Amino acid sequence: MSYLQKSPWIIHYDASSCNGCDIEVLACLTPLYDVERFGILNTGNPKHADIFVITGGVNEINKEVVKNIYDQMPHPKVVVAVGICACSGGVFKECYNISGGVATVIPVDIYVPGCAARPESIIDGIVQALSILEQKRNSMKTGVEGTA
Amino acid sequence: MNPFLAAAVFIILAPVVGILITGLDRILTARMQGRVGPPVLQPWYDIRKLIQKKQVAVWGAQSFFIFCYLIFIIFTGALFFAGGDILLVIFAFTLAHVFLVLGAYVSFSPYAHIGAERELIQLMAVEPMIIIAAIGLYQVNDSFLIGEMADHPGMPILLLPGVFLGFIYILTFKLRKSPFDLATSHHAHQELVKGSTTEFSGRTLAMVELAHIYELVVMLGFIWLFFGANLILCALAIVVIMFLEILVDNCTSRVRWQDAMISAWFVTLVAGAGNIFALSIM
Ligand code: SF4
Numbered sequence: 001m002s003y004l005q006k007s008p009w010i011i012h013y014d015a016s017s018c019n020g021c022d023i024e025v026l027a028c029l030t031p032l033y034d035v036e037r038f039g040i041l042n043t044g045n046p047k048h049a050d051i052f053v054i055t056g057g058v059n060e061i062n063k064e065v066v067k068n069i070y071d072q073m074p075h076p077k078v079v080v081a082v083g084i085c086a087c088s089g090g091v092f093k094e095c096y097n098i099s100g101g102v103a104t105v106i107p108v109d110i111y112v113p114g115c116a117a118r119p120e121s122i123i124d125g126i127v128q129a130l131s132i133l134e135q136k137r138n139s140m141k142t143g144v145e146g147t148a
Numbered sequence: 149m150n151p152f153l154a155a156a157v158f159i160i161l162a163p164v165v166g167i168l169i170t171g172l173d174r175i176l177t178a179r180m181q182g183r184v185g186p187p188v189l190q191p192w193y194d195i196r197k198l199i200q201k202k203q204v205a206v207w208g209a210q211s212f213f214i215f216c217y218l219i220f221i222i223f224t225g226a227l228f229f230a231g232g233d234i235l236l237v238i239f240a241f242t243l244a245h246v247f248l249v250l251g252a253y254v255s256f257s258p259y260a261h262i263g264a265e266r267e268l269i270q271l272m273a274v275e276p277m278i279i280i281a282a283i284g285l286y287q288v289n290d291s292f293l294i295g296e297m298a299d300h301p302g303m304p305i306l307l308l309p310g311v312f313l314g315f316i317y318i319l320t321f322k323l324r325k326s327p328f329d330l331a332t333s334h335h336a337h338q339e340l341v342k343g344s345t346t347e348f349s350g351r352t353l354a355m356v357e358l359a360h361i362y363e364l365v366v367m368l369g370f371i372w373l374f375f376g377a378n379l380i381l382c383a384l385a386i387v388v389i390m391f392l393e394i395l396v397d398n399c400t401s402r403v404r405w406q407d408a409m410i411s412a413w414f415v416t417l418v419a420g421a422g423n424i425f426a427l428s429i430m
Contacts, residue, residue, distance in 0.1 A: 003196035006187075031182035036174075039186050039193055045342045047204065047349040050197075074349045075202040137200060
């Protein structure tokens with residue numbers, strides 16, 4: 001296991017979710033789930049983060065914010081879309097201002113479905129994201145790195 | 149010990165000691181919050197990971213300033229453990245922090261700017277006490293050389309209780325612990341994002357982390373001077389002090405910079421300067 005997998009730092013952004021999934025994301029940090037056991041820290045700063053945990057269907061106004069956060073994260077990085085809203089737009093899909101899922105704005109690596117996504121599945125999603133992070137680092141080292 | 153050898157031992161061993169202490173600190177913090185916490189070597193994993201990340205710097209100068217910060221912190225510690233002049237150690241220590249502030253000022257990020265300003269405020273708050281500690285140690289040892297202070301047969305702390313108290317007070321600033329973690333904090337999600345370190349990433353951030361670890365060992369070295377040759381008592385004191393620092397870190401919220409600075413100066417004046425005054429008329 002490389003150091004990248006032992007110390008994944010996340011940034012969490014609420015792209016117009018109903019807050020249900022956000023509370024579940026924050027629940028992962030509480031004593032019951034304690035993701036710091038795996039070295040996972042919630043940094044709140046894109047320049048320090050490795051994993052972008054994003055909830056909600058992304059509306060027309062925060063589209064740019066989502067892109068901006070993604071662009072500010074240094075490579076290698078992965079995106080975890082948490083909740084069915086982030087996966088596809090969910091119940092808000094038909095709303096006039098919802099773009100319908102995070103994947104419409106930035107490339108998503110892991111989808112964690114659920115309304116709201118349970119902390120267990122969020123942690124599972126992040127752990128799966130770690131192996132993708134590792135793959136991206138390897139391709140970065142060998143020079144065939146894509147920007148996604 | 150040969151001064152060059154001592155400096156070399158510091159450069160090699162300080163990261164090991166510092167990482168272990170920081171790792172235990174994180175575990176203890178987690179336990180105080182009812183969590184399990186990360187592995188002891190987590191700070192080491194973090195630094196290694198940061199080195200593997202791609203470098204993103206909008207302004208190249210910041211990496212240079214942070215490199216100087218790290219170099220001067222290492223120089224400070226090497227000089228300290230080689231038994232050099234304590235005044236020179238303090239100057240080098242301050243200079244290192246000036247580089248950190250410059251590094252934070254390079255970018256146009258408002259978070260980093262406020263962090264840099266607060267870093268300066270912290271420097272202003274702690275500097276008088278550090279100088280007073282040097283004066284106090286001089287009064288007891290009749291020498292500014294750390295090499296001679298370390299050989300003190302008794303315990304300078306018995307003559308310098310006020311100075312020691314004041315020093316412990318400002319230690320909280322230096323360890324970047326709550327309630328005085330104004331500039332940047334170990335805890336995420338706050339009004340300043342990450343304060344002075346907001347704009348650093350990858351290797352640059354790794355250098356900042358490493359410098360913090362060296363700095364921790366230098367600060368513990370200062371505590372050692374108060375105990376002279378009584379190493380066992382010194383180790384015991386360090387354990388107690390670190391425990392109290394972590395406890396305070398976990399049960400207080402950050403204060404405003406005015407309160408931080410005024411209280412630091414108040415403690416410096418009453419406990420530190422009072423102690424020096426009493427000693428000089430004795
Ligand atoms: S998936 Fe459900 S809980 Fe999560 S943001 Fe959407 S509506 Fe809220």
